[in-house]
Amino acid sequence: MGLLDSLLNPASVAIIGASPNPHVIRGQLLLLLRKNGFAGRIVPVNPSHAEIDGIPCFPTIAAGGGGDVALVAIPAAAVLPALEECAAAGVKHAVIISSGFAEDDAAPPDLQDRVAGLARRTGMRVLGPNAEGFHNEVARVSATFSPAVDRDADDNPTAVHARIGIVAQLYNRGRALGLSFSTVVSTGNEADLTAADLLAHMVGDPDTACILVFLEAIRDVAAFAAAARQAAAAGKPIVAIKVGRSAAGQIAAASHTASMAGWDAGYDAFFRHHGIVVASELDEALTIAAALVSNPRAKGGRVAVLTISGGAGAWSADMLDAEGLTLPELGAATQAEIRSFIPSYGTARNPIDLTAGGAQGGGTLRAIELLTRDPAIDQIICVTTLANPARVTLDGPALRALLAERRKPVLFYSYTLPSPLGRQTLAEAGAVICPSMATLACAARALQHPAPPPALPPPLALPEAMRTRLSGPAGTLPEHEAKALLAACGVAMAPARMVTQRAGLAAAAAALDFPLAVKIQSAAIAHKTEVGGVRLGIADMPALKAAYDTVLANGARHRPGAAIDGVLLERMAAPGVEMIIGAIRDPTFGPIVSVGAGGVMTELFRDVAYALAPLDEAAAITLIGTLRSAKLLQGWRGAPAADMAALARLVSLVSRIAAAGQATISELELNPVIVHPAGPGSSDGGCTVVDALLAVSPAQIKGA
Amino acid sequence: MGLLDSLLNPASVAIIGASPNPHVIRGQLLLLLRKNGFAGRIVPVNPSHAEIDGIPCFPTIAAGGGGDVALVAIPAAAVLPALEECAAAGVKHAVIISSGFAEDDAAPPDLQDRVAGLARRTGMRVLGPNAEGFHNEVARVSATFSPAVDRDADDNPTAVHARIGIVAQLYNRGRALGLSFSTVVSTGNEADLTAADLLAHMVGDPDTACILVFLEAIRDVAAFAAAARQAAAAGKPIVAIKVGRSAAGQIAAASHTASMAGWDAGYDAFFRHHGIVVASELDEALTIAAALVSNPRAKGGRVAVLTISGGAGAWSADMLDAEGLTLPELGAATQAEIRSFIPSYGTARNPIDLTAGGAQGGGTLRAIELLTRDPAIDQIICVTTLANPARVTLDGPALRALLAERRKPVLFYSYTLPSPLGRQTLAEAGAVICPSMATLACAARALQHPAPPPALPPPLALPEAMRTRLSGPAGTLPEHEAKALLAACGVAMAPARMVTQRAGLAAAAAALDFPLAVKIQSAAIAHKTEVGGVRLGIADMPALKAAYDTVLANGARHRPGAAIDGVLLERMAAPGVEMIIGAIRDPTFGPIVSVGAGGVMTELFRDVAYALAPLDEAAAITLIGTLRSAKLLQGWRGAPAADMAALARLVSLVSRIAAAGQATISELELNPVIVHPAGPGSSDGGCTVVDALLAVSPAQIKGA
Numbered sequence A, B: 001m002g003l004l005d006s007l008l009n010p011a012s013v014a015i016i017g018a019s020p021n022p023h024v025i026r027g028q029l030l031l032l033l034r035k036n037g038f039a040g041r042i043v044p045v046n047p048s049h050a051e052i053d054g055i056p057c058f059p060t061i062a063a064g065g066g067g068d069v070a071l072v073a074i075p076a077a078a079v080l081p082a083l084e085e086c087a088a089a090g091v092k093h094a095v096i097i098s099s100g101f102a103e104d105d106a107a108p109p110d111l112q113d114r115v116a117g118l119a120r121r122t123g124m125r126v127l128g129p130n131a132e133g134f135h136n137e138v139a140r141v142s143a144t145f146s147p148a149v150d151r152d153a154d155d156n157p158t159a160v161h162a163r164i165g166i167v168a169q170l171y172n173r174g175r176a177l178g179l180s181f182s183t184v185v186s187t188g189n190e191a192d193l194t195a196a197d198l199l200a201h202m203v204g205d206p207d208t209a210c211i212l213v214f215l216e217a218i219r220d221v222a223a224f225a226a227a228a229r230q231a232a233a234a235g236k237p238i239v240a241i242k243v244g245r246s247a248a249g250q251i252a253a254a255s256h257t258a259s260m261a262g263w264d265a266g267y268d269a270f271f272r273h274h275g276i277v278v279a280s281e282l283d284e285a286l287t288i289a290a291a292l293v294s295n296p297r298a299k300g301g302r303v304a305v306l307t308i309s310g311g312a313g314a315w316s317a318d319m320l321d322a323e324g325l326t327l328p329e330l331g332a333a334t335q336a337e338i339r340s341f342i343p344s345y346g347t348a349r350n351p352i353d354l355t356a357g358g359a360q361g362g363g364t365l366r367a368i369e370l371l372t373r374d375p376a377i378d379q380i381i382c383v384t385t386l387a388n389p390a391r392v393t394l395d396g397p398a399l400r401a402l403l404a405e406r407r408k409p410v411l412f413y414s415y416t417l418p419s420p421l422g423r424q425t426l427a428e429a430g431a432v433i434c435p436s437m438a439t440l441a442c443a444a445r446a447l448q449h450p451a452p453p454p455a456l457p458p459p460l461a462l463p464e465a466m467r468t469r470l471s472g473p474a475g476t477l478p479e480h481e482a483k484a485l486l487a488a489c490g491v492a493m494a495p496a497r498m499v500t501q502r503a504g505l506a507a508a509a510a511a512l513d514f515p516l517a518v519k520i521q522s523a524a525i526a527h528k529t530e531v532g533g534v535r536l537g538i539a540d541m542p543a544l545k546a547a548y549d550t551v552l553a554n555g556a557r558h559r560p561g562a563a564i565d566g567v568l569l570e571r572m573a574a575p576g577v578e579m580i581i582g583a584i585r586d587p588t589f590g591p592i593v594s595v596g597a598g599g600v601m602t603e604l605f606r607d608v609a610y611a612l613a614p615l616d617e618a619a620a621i622t623l624i625g626t627l628r629s630a631k632l633l634q635g636w637r638g639a640p641a642a643d644m645a646a647l648a649r650l651v652s653l654v655s656r657i658a659a660a661g662q663a664t665i666s667e668l669e670l671n672p673v674i675v676h677p678a679g680p681g682s683s684d685g686g687c688t689v690v691d692a693l694l695a696v697s698p699a700q701i702k703g704a
Helices: A025-035 A076-088 A111-122 A171-176 A195-204 A221-234 A256-261 A264-273 A282-294 A310-322 A332-339 A355-359 A363-372 A396-404 A420-428 A437-446 A464-470 A479-488 A502-512 A541-558 A617-625 A644-660 B025-035 B076-088 B111-122 B171-176 B195-204 B221-234 B256-261 B264-273 B282-294 B310-322 B332-339 B355-372 B396-404 B420-428 B437-446 B464-470 B479-488 B502-512 B541-558 B617-625 B644-660
Strands: A012-016 A041-045 A069-072 A093-096 A125-127 A133-136 A141-144 A163-167 A180-186 A210-215 A238-242 A277-279 A303-307 A379-384 A410-414 A475-477 A496-499 A516-521 A534-538 A566-571 A577-586 A590-597 A608-612 A665-675 A687-689 A692-696 B012-016 B041-045 B069-072 B093-096 B125-127 B133-136 B141-144 B163-167 B180-186 B210-215 B238-242 B277-279 B303-307 B379-384 B410-414 B475-477 B496-499 B516-521 B534-538 B566-571 B577-586 B590-597 B608-612 B665-675 B687-689 B692-696
Touching: A012 A025, A012 A076, A025 A041, A025 A141, A069 A076, A076 A093, A076 A111, A111 A125, A163 A171, A163 A195, A163 A282, A171 A180, A171 A282, A180 A195, A195 A210, A195 A221, A210 A282, A238 A264, A238 A282, A264 A277, A264 A577, A264 A590, A264 A608, A277 A282, A282 A437, A303 A310, A303 A363, A310 A379, A310 A437, A332 A363, A355 A363, A363 A379, A363 A396, A379 A437, A396 A420, A410 A437, A464 A479, A475 A479, A479 A496, A479 A516, A479 A566, A479 A692, A496 A502, A502 A541, A502 A566, A516 A541, A534 A541, A541 A566, A577 A644, A590 A617, A590 A644, A608 A617, A617 A644, A644 A665, A644 A687, B012 B025, B012 B076, B025 B041, B025 B141, B069 B076, B076 B093, B076 B111, B111 B125, B163 B171, B163 B195, B163 B282, B171 B180, B171 B282, B180 B195, B195 B210, B195 B221, B210 B282, B238 B264, B238 B282, B264 B277, B264 B577, B264 B590, B264 B608, B277 B282, B282 B437, B303 B310, B303 B355, B310 B379, B310 B437, B332 B355, B355 B379, B355 B396, B379 B437, B396 B420, B410 B437, B464 B479, B475 B479, B479 B496, B479 B516, B479 B566, B479 B692, B496 B502, B502 B541, B502 B566, B516 B541, B534 B541, B541 B566, B577 B644, B590 B617, B590 B644, B608 B617, B617 B644, B644 B665, B644 B687
Parallel strands: A012 A041, A012 A069, A069 A093, A093 A125, A163 A180, A163 A210, A210 A238, A238 A277, A303 A379, A379 A410, B012 B041, B012 B069, B069 B093, B093 B125, B163 B180, B163 B210, B210 B238, B238 B277, B303 B379, B379 B410
Antiparallel strands: A133 A141, A133 A180, A475 A692, A496 A566, A516 A534, A516 A566, A577 A590, A577 A665, A590 A608, A665 A687, A665 A692, B133 B141, B133 B180, B475 B692, B496 B566, B516 B534, B516 B566, B577 B590, B577 B665, B590 B608, B665 B687, B665 B692
């Protein structure tokens, strides 16, 4: 029996401050617990009452004999003493519904910490505070005041019997879709039990087929990751709604990588790594969960749309196209067979317009049957109208038999609001009617098999020079120093010379050959271009001398008194595709590597992809493939293809450096990286790291 | 009385082939017409029956005495003779529900045209064929077989009494939101009456406050535009769902502009011009229409979110942010006042978390009242839970009185499914509960005042040289010829020389000065770079001679036998922001001008905006401002601002050339255009047109 079974499936439930008044939360708790059929012992605790609605009421929790779970909805100031009494009486779990803790600026700052401390000290586990409680649909335990879980008021036909667990408050929206639930839990402030604990419980719960989480933050990354890995191994999909994106704002940082990362980087990388599906809207999350629990996974994104209206077909095609799904034209044999049972004014291309007449007499079912056998189609989308009872032409049991073969996903949408008969017919077949075409399209995308979690490359042994510098003082390293350290780690760098005296220019130029780039070097100048500290395309010695003088003069003018290390001379890079590679240390998820389009595209179009570091070359190739600018690397408009393999090797190496040095590397950025053409008729390929930035800063240990 | 009043509000309705069988469409028509309370005369026509359900039935339409409207749902082959009889009997309008016309590949190709011809010849106007008919909610005329309009089955509380007209089939989804409707019409194949006709009718209909159209195509642009202008003048918003975007595919074309345009260009430009709001989803369109008819317009996009849950607040902020709305922090005075009536664990920042306790006792109403008086806020978004009858803390009549002042838009969303009491309370207040946060965010964006339609610049008189060439042979002009013609139209061009003999290089170079660009010129070579026909950054005479030889050799190798006009020499352009300006001749909307980010960004990120041509400089500035790359022009990351005014002048000039030459200019593209820095400390600004393309091809007159 899991840790949380005695919380979520208790033999007895105490209600601290239980009340006969149904208009206060303490009264609603008792009411809903009884109404929804809790079969265990109920222990109302309130010295003002001898009994409530026929149940004996006790002056103290001890007098009531304790209980597996105590529900606490009394004022915040009274919570701690009540918890002490509960723990002393042997209560196993407390659900704190009361507000007035960490979310409250006026609350005593340590109040929630003291709740957490009490949980650790006594072993009594705590859900909340500031939680809505939970509802266990299987065991009929409603430990919540939310009437969304009122079973009496639920007249929705059940379409799907595979149960979904929810760490959120989406019960009645899900019931409206005909879904089944196992446990619905609100974790509140997570003083003790976190979303990760509930996730782990649900992964282990045989009644739960899929888990839906609404997250404001992941408080316990290691536990959440472990539960996500178990879920993947158990084949239980996780769908997450994460809020707080726009609030992230700009971070003050040296690199573009860090200033752009905001919310998305860490969570995007984490969700991608664990194959967690991200939704932005409640109905979208529920539709995805519904599709996942009622269908097999799809081999890919090639969909066939079955409809009875040309307009609906064209519109569906647009919505599916927007989610990256494709509508291939059907093969000649399939088309011919469909045409045999539809009127001439229908069409057997894709979208397939059966017409109202063609859908009657079992046409829809025949078409679904045919399409499940067509190897060129991965998913079937049925867009129809279920408002008219006379037009509900589907035979529920026959459809159920067909869907039970689970050969391919079949999704349904009604552009009119479905009638009760329409809902009942589809529910009989075990199929969900998606609430909108947009959510259907998201579900079709999510039905594709997730990529397996990437293999971790072996740990990187940082060279001595890097280790020494990383244990040195905090600060942003000048380019020449960052490049030297990265070169020691195995990053190939273009030939370069540091020049500290004007007299050294000629020898450096002779060693490098023109045309050259000239760049001032100073720990005080992070953005060299902005102070006029860079000159490019220098073609000869007179121009080189002039450039040297200019960048030093500009540096002195913009940063008077700054210590200047010298001037870096480099051969101008050969042409290629401009990219950016970066790494940040996310406060929640640790080292995150990124790769994106370079130059102005970096920030303007945010074409950047993030992954947990480290990752191997194969995973880097996959990551690069998610960029819109991947087309540039593949050879855009007749340009030669760039050396994708070299770029992937470099992304992987940067991720391994960031991971190995995560204790003190706070930012790492190669920007731009020029990826040179590779392949027949091209030069040797490879990448040139034009500029590099390394920021050293000891990690803040969370909670320390 | 408008043209369509006798169609949509007839005194008599005939049903050709009327049947007592409710399972065929001809039977359903009679049933719904009666059930929904049609008060006029019904004329069933069917020689097989003497009466149907107590109504006399006639052997012919003539015997029945004709009728204002005849409903036709008989097989396609029988439709024309029936229409002839109707016209002869004085029927004013026919509604053809039958399929088997232009949408049917197997139908006689001219069948639909013959229907249109009959309409023109007899003056009997025709809706359809292949239409679902119409439903007039005000006059109680249901001339359709769609049970979506069954009034008996409608138990939805009405929230909004201002009526929406629909050219589509969205009736029951809209009723579920508590909306009121005037007329719902399906126009089918539009053999005679088009969406534009219905739009014009609804604009003139005093019972219609807002019009919602579902479009597969606009068949009559001039009429649609005229109706849209009347709607704007009458203050009646139009919301459009346009389908068929993804189906557009690639057009074979010489310019990037034309190959990218696809569906979006023309419709985007047309909708933008007329202030028509575009929606992609049914519920989104209905929510926008609902918000528009139940609220005043907003001054801008600064929203305040009122909620009772921190998580809901953060999530709402994300969704609103994604639609470009902002959540400014509230002023100190407003915050202090809100804090006075909410618990300490709430927050008076934005999103405002009133908490469940704070919302009770009228807190939500007080906060709305306060925010309607805060000049820093344009719209109020109330995100709450309406599932729990005990938590519906809003007072319907008090909220109605507040909203009736129409000071600012107030939008509502319930993250739980609203209970009947919740829906009733909001309906009493005249407020709609948006079906999702995503649709609410779209509605909030749409509530902002649309920009007034841009003023048309005066017509451009094309110079003699351009007029002569445009009346010449079709073809894509080589760069030098296109540039010369554009220069004659007033487009400033960089100094250039055509060289046709190697001996002429020195004189041309002396006139232009190095560094130079060298480009092969031939009508047979549209994409010079792809054949190695361009060399850039030529620094001296030896390099120039080598470049000259190379581009000619490459041209001869890739296009053997092509006529080469010569080699164009131009001074290399000064630095600046790379943009693209184009114009196409859209088959539906005529000349469309576009402006977008240049280089690889053009196609990779599709950062291009379209407008109907011609447009003036002010409208061009607005258009450029919609681009993500507008930031580059404004001075990105410390770079100097570019000469936006010069770019806008050039966009306007290109639009006027395209408009003046629309009879034969099929494509026009300036790509790239370098926009130079302007302002203090910068050079003189202006734009350099690096390359230009002009395709001459006579316009296909539609229907000719």
